[in-house]
Amino acid sequence: MLFYSFFKTLIGQQVTVELKSELAITGTLVSVDQFLNIKLDNIRVADESKYPHMISVKNCFIRGSVVRYVQMPAAAVDTALLQDAARREATQQHQQTAAKAF
Numbered sequence: 187m188l189f190y191s192f193f194k195t196l197i198g199q200q201v202t203v204e205l206k207s208e209l210a211i212t213g214t215l216v217s218v219d220q221f222l223n224i225k226l227d228n229i230r231v232a233d234e235s236k237y238p239h240m241i242s243v244k245n246c247f248i249r250g251s252v253v254r255y256v257q258m259p260a261a262a263v264d265t266a267l268l269q270d271a272a273r274r275e276a277t278q279q280h281q282q283t284a285a286k287a288f
Contacts, residue, residue: 192268193218193256201226202257203248209237211246222250 193215202212210233213226215274225247231240 189222190218190220191271193222193224196258196262197264202232203253204255204257205248205252206254207252209240211240211248213245216245219250221237224248224250224251224256233268 187282196215197217199215200212201215202210202228206211209231211226211229212232213229216225216227218224225245227245229240229246231237234241
């Protein structure tokens with residue numbers, strides 16, 4: 187849930203999504219769901235000569251299971267906030283695991 191919450195804060199930002207098929211798509215993040223499926227508008231591909239059929243595509247829906255990387259602007263990332271949220275989530279999971287052991 188941490189990544190889902192984080193990606194929701196990036197809605198409206200320009201991101202680049204690299205797929206496992208090595209296709210890199212840059213566009214404006216419109217939405218993301220709990221499965222990390224991503225919808226982008228105003229897209230363009232990094233290597234148009236390799237993917238000429240993508241030139242006319244203006245928006246797309248990307249299934250979360252095919253995403254390799256998501257690149258975002260450095261200014262959009264609050265590392266202190268992410269570290270704090272990761273610590274809280276890890277502590278909560280540890281407490282849940284310990285409670286199940288009893």
